[in-house]
Amino acid sequence: MTASNASITTVSLPYGTAGIAAAARVIADGGCVAMPTETVYGLAADATDSRAVAGIYAAKGRPGFNPLIVHVPDRAAAEALAIFDEAADRLAEAFWPGPLTLVLPMRKGAGIASLVTAGLPTIAIRVPAHDAMQALLAATGRPLAAPSANASGSISPTRAEHVLRSLDGRIPMVIDAGPTPSGIESTIIACADGRVRQLRPGPISREAVADLLGVAIGGAGAGIEAPGQLASHYAPSKPVRLNATVRQAGEWLIGFGTVQGDDTLSARGDAVEAAARLFDALHIADSAGTARIAVAPVPDKGLGAAINDRLRRAAVPA
Numbered sequence: 590m591t592a593s594n595a596s597i598t599t600v601s602l603p604y605g606t607a608g609i610a611a612a613a614r615v616i617a618d619g620g621c622v623a624m625p626t627e628t629v630y631g632l633a634a635d636a637t638d639s640r641a642v643a644g645i646y647a648a649k650g651r652p653g654f655n656p657l658i659v660h661v662p663d664r665a666a667a668e669a670l671a672i673f674d675e676a677a678d679r680l681a682e683a684f685w686p687g688p689l690t691l692v693l694p695m696r697k698g699a700g701i702a703s704l705v706t707a708g709l710p711t712i713a714i715r716v717p718a719h720d721a722m723q724a725l726l727a728a729t730g731r732p733l734a735a736p737s738a739n740a741s742g743s744i745s746p747t748r749a750e751h752v753l754r755s756l757d758g759r760i761p762m763v764i765d766a767g768p769t770p771s772g773i774e775s776t777i778i779a780c781a782d783g784r785v786r787q788l789r790p791g792p793i794s795r796e797a798v799a800d801l802l803g804v805a806i807g808g809a810g811a812g813i814e815a816p817g818q819l820a821s822h823y824a825p826s827k828p829v830r831l832n833a834t835v836r837q838a839g840e841w842l843i844g845f846g847t848v849q850g851d852d853t854l855s856a857r858g859d860a861v862e863a864a865a866r867l868f869d870a871l872h873i874a875d876s877a878g879t880a881r882i883a884v885a886p887v888p889d890k891g892l893g894a895a896i897n898d899r900l901r902r903a904a905v906p907a
C-alpha cells in the first residue's frame with residue numbers, strides 16, 4: 590500500500606498543548622499535519638526529510654512539483670538556511686513574523702530536502718505569525734515545509750472544515766484553531782543579485798515593500814514567474830531521454846523498478862521513494878561524466894504523474 594492510495598482516518602484536534610504534542614509526534618514519524626497559519630491552513634512536514642515531503646505531494650495529489658515554502662521559528666533559524674543580502678535583512682526586520690516569504694540563496698549544507706526547493710539553489714522561507722504554527726515549530730525543532738492544505742485544484746483552506754473537505758482520509762491530522770486571520774497566501778519577494786522582485790502578491794503590498802526599501806519593485810516579469818510557472822525551474826544541463834529501458838552509449842541511466850541503471854529512483858518501484866529521490870538523482874546525473882541522461886519509465890499513477898510532469902520538463906531543451 591502506498592501513501593497515495595491509502596485511506597486513513599483524519600483526526601481533528603483543537604489547538605492546545607495536547608494537540609501540538611500529537612502533531613509533533615506525527616511530524617517526527619515522517620508524516621504531515623494540516624496547521625493553521627496567519628494566511629491559510631498549511632500541510633506541514635519536516636523539510637529535511639525527503640520522504641515526508643513526498644508525502645505532502647502524495648496527499649495533495651499535485652500534478653507537479655512546485656518549490657515549497659519553509660517555515661522557521663525566527664530570524665536565526667532562517668539565517669542557518671539562507672543567505673540574506675541587505676534588502677532581505679530589512680524586509681525580515683520589518684515584516685517577520687508575518688505573511689512575507691523571502692526567496693533567497695540557500696546555504697551550503699542547509700540540509701533541506703531537494704524536493705522542497707524542486708532542485709533550485711534558492712529557498713523560499715518565512716517566519717509565521719500564528720501561535721499554533723510557532724508552537725509546532727518549537728515542539729518539533731525542525732524547519733517545516735508547508736504548502737496550502739488542500740487537494741490540488743481546490744481552493745486554499747481558511748478553516749479546518751475546508752481542509753477536511755478536500756483531505757479527509759488522506760492526512761493523519763488537522764489542528765483546528767478556527768478561521769485564519771488573513772485568508773490570503775503570503776506575499777513572495779525574491780532577493781537575488783542585488784535585485785528585489787515580487788513573485789506573488791499577498792497581504793504585504795508591493796507598495797509597502799517599495800516604501801521600506803526606497804526602490805521600485807519589479808514584478809514577476811509580465812506574469813511569467815507566477816506560482817506554478819517558474820521560469821527558474823531546475824533543469825539538467827544535458828539532453829534527457831525518457832522511457833529508457835536500456836542504457837545507450839554515452840548515457841547515465843536513472844532506473845526505476847526492474848530497470849536497473851547507474852542509479853535508481855526506487856529499486857522497488859515505489860513512487861513515494863522515487864519522488865523523494867528525483868531531484869538528487871537528476872543532480873547526480875548532471876554531474877556524472879556522461880554526455881546524456883536517460884530515465885526509466887515511471888507508471889503515471891499517484892505521485893508518478895507528478896514525477897513524469899517534472900521529467901517531461903527536464904527533457905525539453907533549455
Ligand code: AMP
Pocket residue numbers: 655656657658692706709711712713735736737774777779788789815816817819821
Ligand atoms: P505554496 O507553498 O503553495 O504557497 O506555494 C509556494 C510558491 O512559492 C511556489 O509556487 C513558488 O511560486 C514560490 N517559490 C517557492 N520556492 C521558490 C524558489 N526557490 N524560487 C522561486 N519561487 C519559489
Ligand code: MG
Pocket residue numbers: 736737745
Ligand atoms: Mg495552494
